[in-house]
Structure formats: structure tokens, C-alpha cells
Amino acid sequence: MSFLREALLVAGKDLRIERRSRVALAQILPFGGIVVVMFAFALDADRTSLPAAAPGLFWTAVFLAAVLAIGRSFAVEEANRARDGLRLSGLDGGAIFVGKALAIAVELFLLEVVLGAAVIALYGVTVSGALVLVCAALAATVGLAATGTVYGVLATGLRARDTLVPLLVLPAVTPVLLGGSRAFAAALEGSSSDAWPWVQLLVAFSVLSLAAGTMAFGPLLEES
Amino acid sequence: MSVLRRYWFGASVVVALGITALFALWLSPPDAEQGDVVRLLYLHVPTIWIAFLGFFVTAVASVLWLVPRTRRTEWDLLAGASAEVGVVFTGITLVVGSIWGRPTWGTYWVWDARLTSTAILFFLYLGYLALRRTGSTAEERGKRCAIAALIAFADVPIVHLSVTWWQTLHQSGTVFNPNNNVQIHGSMAFTLVWAVAAFTLFYVYLVMRRLQLAELEEGLEERELELAIAERQRVEQMVGV
Amino acid sequence: MPHAWSYVGAGYGIASAALATYTTWLFLRTRRLRRALGDADD
Numbered sequence: 001m002s003f004l005r006e007a008l009l010v011a012g013k014d015l016r017i018e019r020r021s022r023v024a025l026a027q028i029l030p031f032g033g034i035v036v037v038m039f040a041f042a043l044d045a046d047r048t049s050l051p052a053a054a055p056g057l058f059w060t061a062v063f064l065a066a067v068l069a070i071g072r073s074f075a076v077e078e079a080n081r082a083r084d085g086l087r088l089s090g091l092d093g094g095a096i097f098v099g100k101a102l103a104i105a106v107e108l109f110l111l112e113v114v115l116g117a118a119v120i121a122l123y124g125v126t127v128s129g130a131l132v133l134v135c136a137a138l139a140a141t142v143g144l145a146a147t148g149t150v151y152g153v154l155a156t157g158l159r160a161r162d163t164l165v166p167l168l169v170l171p172a173v174t175p176v177l178l179g180g181s182r183a184f185a186a187a188l189e190g191s192s193s194d195a196w197p198w199v200q201l202l203v204a205f206s207v208l209s210l211a212a213g214t215m216a217f218g219p220l221l222e223e224s
Numbered sequence: 225m226s227v228l229r230r231y232w233f234g235a236s237v238v239v240a241l242g243i244t245a246l247f248a249l250w251l252s253p254p255d256a257e258q259g260d261v262v263r264l265l266y267l268h269v270p271t272i273w274i275a276f277l278g279f280f281v282t283a284v285a286s287v288l289w290l291v292p293r294t295r296r297t298e299w300d301l302l303a304g305a306s307a308e309v310g311v312v313f314t315g316i317t318l319v320v321g322s323i324w325g326r327p328t329w330g331t332y333w334v335w336d337a338r339l340t341s342t343a344i345l346f347f348l349y350l351g352y353l354a355l356r357r358t359g360s361t362a363e364e365r366g367k368r369c370a371i372a373a374l375i376a377f378a379d380v381p382i383v384h385l386s387v388t389w390w391q392t393l394h395q396s397g398t399v400f401n402p403n404n405n406v407q408i409h410g411s412m413a414f415t416l417v418w419a420v421a422a423f424t425l426f427y428v429y430l431v432m433r434r435l436q437l438a439e440l441e442e443g444l445e446e447r448e449l450e451l452a453i454a455e456r457q458r459v460e461q462m463v464g465v
Numbered sequence: 466m467p468h469a470w471s472y473v474g475a476g477y478g479i480a481s482a483a484l485a486t487y488t489t490w491l492f493l494r495t496r497r498l499r500r501a502l503g504d505a506d507d
Contacts (some may be wrong), residue, residue, distance in 0.1 A: 167351040175385075300469070447502065
């Protein structure tokens with residue numbers, strides 16, 4: 001089977017599991033929503049401060065939800081010795097990586113759409129530069145999902161996984177947080193041209209993390 | 225390593241550091257602009273250099289461990305030891321840099337590119353250290369940690385790049401030009417170079433000691449495992465399994 | 466610069482304290498482990 005088909009196979013499996021269990025929908029999405037609301041309380045919101053802070057707050061909420069999504073993606077591999085099943089399946093390690101990352105990316109992107117709408121409504125943001133916003137979000141999501149998937153498999157099987165993964169992932173994806181927030185801020189201010197350089201950074205980061213993950217995932221999945 | 229040689233090395237480190245302090249705190253002149261506060265830089269610059277050196281060694285040791293032909297437990301232990309020393313020095317860099325910043329910039333912290341990247345670096349390797357305490361077998365732990373170390377090391381320039389970019393956007397000609405306004409020449413340059421050399425020596429000493437400790441810990445783990453197995457066997461014999 | 470030496474003192478003090486603590490911890494823990502491993506050799 002070709003690399004792409006193997007990846008799609010794995011991605012399809014993860015997305016099907018989500019469709020049946022609805023964990024992302026029923027738990028992670030509301031969590032993201034709560035975070036968005038929490039910021040308003042925490043920052044003693046008024047009509048002026050929130051829109052200015054909206055890009056950063058949005059991405060922070062997404063990142064926190066992403067950590068949960070990554071944990072979930074690997075939690076499903078722990079039941080019924082599914083991890084052994086993956087290893088024995090003969091699928092290429094890199095393909096499994098791309099598949100899992102893709103599934104996380106799809107979930108995250110849908111999450112971003114909903115949270116984005118919430119932020120627009122709740123923080124009083126006026127939208128502009130929609131194209132840049134979408135491109136930035138796509139690039140950021142891929143980088144976030146790819147990096148998260150690498151750390152997810154790295155911590156797989158460890159009892160401290162749920163506390164380790166956030167500590168490992170969040171510092172590593174700082175460039176994505178920066179790039180996403182600055183791109184969004186520029187776009188919402190109406191200066192989309194300032195946003196595109198950040199999109200480039202996001203794309204570069206995505207490419208690098210996809211490459212790193214494709215190489216590292218297989219060996220990490222193999223247990224000694 | 226014989227006892228005498230070990231003391232010799234430690235003693236020379238102490239001497240080197242002592243001379244550093246002598247020059248940094250007394251024999252070198254105050255800076256034209258910063259006055260005596262510049263003396264903190266004789267601490268701040270060496271510590272960040274050591275931190276980077278430490279993490280570089282961790283990366284190299286990790287590669288050596290990952291490559292099957294060169295794989296030895298010692299590389300994994302070295303990676304961990306060097307990272308731990310690196311984290312200690314990174315923490316000191318942040319604190320000393322912050323204290324230096326207060327009189328020079330007026331605030332304890334500023335989100336400039338270098339300080340911010342250093343803070344992220346600190347957390348990246350704190351995570352690595354946390355990861356080192358996990359894992360069942362040495363091989364498993366070695367693999368996870370080696371890959372984590374390489375990802376962290378590769379991430380550092382990316383983080384620095386993006387943070388620098390971010391801060392360039394904020395260049396409103398502010399007070400914060402945290403770069404070296406220090407014109408170093410003469411005895412100040414000497415002090416700085418000496419300080420870097422002395423701290424490098426100190427780094428080597430600390431890593432060697434930490435590596436030794438790690439090897440002892442490995443030995444203890446093996447011992448405890450053997451004891452546990454022997455105990456279990458004894459119980460099974462008694463019970464007649 | 467006012468109070469310059471307070472800052473210098475604070476910086477050097479904290480750095481020295483941190484490094485001294487770390488070095489001492491290394492020494493003490495090494496000694497403890499050596500003893501533990503030495504004792505068991507009987």
C-alpha cells in the first residue's frame with residue numbers, strides 16, 4: 001500500500017473512533033469554550049481590551065485544547081493493546097505518524113472554527129483578512145498537530161504521560177503560538193501584508209515538524 | 225581516576241573561579257555607561273555560554289547513542305548529566321540577567337528576543353529532565369530522551385528566530401536596546417575571556433561528577449533489581465511453586 | 466548608578482549559592498550511593 005494510503009487509513013481509523021466516541025466534540029470542544037470564557041473573567045473584560053488580545057487568547061485556548069487532543073489520540077492506542085496492533089500491522093512508521101497527525105489536525109481545525117466563532121462573538125472582534133486567517137490557521141494547525149504527535153508517541157506508555165506531554169509540547173511549539181497570534185493580529189488590524197511573513201514561518205515550522213516526525217515516529221513506536 | 229588527580233582538577237577549578245571573581249569584582253574597571261553593574265555580565269555571559277555548550281553536548285551524546293554502531297549507555301548518561309548542568313546554568317543566566325536588567329533597563333524583565341528565547345530554552349530542557357526520570361528499561365528511556373533532546377536542540381534556533389522577528393516588530397526606538405552597549409577592551413575583555421574559560425572548566429568538572437553519579441545510580445538500580453528477583457525466587461521456593 | 470553594588474552582590478550571591486548547592490548535592494548524593502553500594506557488598 002502506498003504511503004499516502006496507509007496514512008489515510010490510520011487517519012480514518014482515528015477519526016472514526018472520534019465519530020463513535022465523540023470525546024473531542026463532547027469534552028475537548030467545551031473545554032476550549034470554557035477557556036475562552038475564562039479569559040474574559042480573568043482579564044476583567046471590557047469592550048476595548050478583549051478584541052486587542054483576541055488573537056493571542058484564541059491561540060492559547062486552541063493550544064490548551066490541543067494538548068488534550070494529543071493525549072486522547074494516544075490514549076486510544078492503549079486500550080486492547082492497540083499499540084501492538086499498530087506495530088504488527090506492517091504499516092510504515094512514518095505513515096502512521098502522518099495519519100495520526102492528520103486526524104489531530106482535522107479535529108483541531110474544526111475546533112478552531114468553532115472557537116473562532118465564539119471569540120468573534122464574545123470578544124467583539126471585527127473580521128478582516130479572511131484568506132490570511134485561514135492560511136495561517138491551516139499552517140499553524142499542521143505544525144501543532146505534527147509536533148504534538150511526536151511528543152505524544154514519545155511519552156506513550158508512560159504513567160506520567162498526561163502531565164509530561166503538556167510540559168514537552170508547549171515550549172516546543174512557541175513559534176506556532178507567536179506566528180499564529182501575530183498573523184491573526186495583523187490580519188484583524190487590516191494589514192494582511194504584515195501577516196504573510198508569519199504564515200511563512202508557520203509553514204516552515206510545519207514542514208520541519210512533519211519531516212522530524214516521519215523519521216522519529218517509527219523508532220519510537222518500536223519498543224525494545 | 226586516582227584520588228590525587230581528582231582533587232587536583234577540582235582544586236584548579238576553584239582557583240580559576242577565584243581568579244575570575246578577583247578580576248570581575250575588583251581588578252577590572254567599572255564601565256563608562258553601566259558603572260559597576262557591568263560586573264554582572266562577567267557572570268551572565270559565561271553562564272549562557274555554558275548552557276548552550278551543555279545542551280550541545282547533550283545533542284551530540286544523544287546522536288552517538290542513537291546510532292547503533294556507537295551506542296553505549298555512557299552516552300545516554302552523559303546526555304542527561306550535561307542537560308542537568310545546562311538547566312542549572314540556564315536558570316542562573318535568567319536570574320542574573322534579570323538582576324542586571326533592573327538597573328540598566330529599569331525593569332526586571334523585558335520580552336526581548338534573547339531573554340524570551342532563554343526562558344523557552346529553560347522550559348524545553350526542564351521537560352527533558354522530567355522525561356529522563358521515566359521509562360522502564362535503560363534502552364527505552366535512552367531512545368525517548370535522545371529524540372526529545374534532538375528535537376529540543378533543533379527547536380532552539382527556530383524559537384530564537386521567531387522571537388527575534390517578533391521583537392523587531394516592536395522596535396519603537398525604545399529604551400531597551402539590551403545588546404552589548406559595553407565597549408569591552410583591555411582588562412574587561414581579559415576578565416570576560418578568563419571568566420568564560422574558568423566556567424567552561426567548571427562545567428567539565430560538574431558534568432564529570434554528575435556522570436559519575438548517574439553511573440552509580442544505574443548500578444544501584446541493577447543491584448536493587450537483582451535483589452528483588454532473588455527475593456522473589458526465594459519466596460517461590462519456600463512456597464513450593 | 467545608585468546601589469550598583471547591591472545588584473552585583475545579589476547576582477553573585479545567588480549564582481554562588483545555586484552553584485554551591487548543586488555541587489554539594491552532587492558530592493553528598495555520590496557519597497550516599499557509594500556507601501549504599503559498598504555496604505551491600507558483604
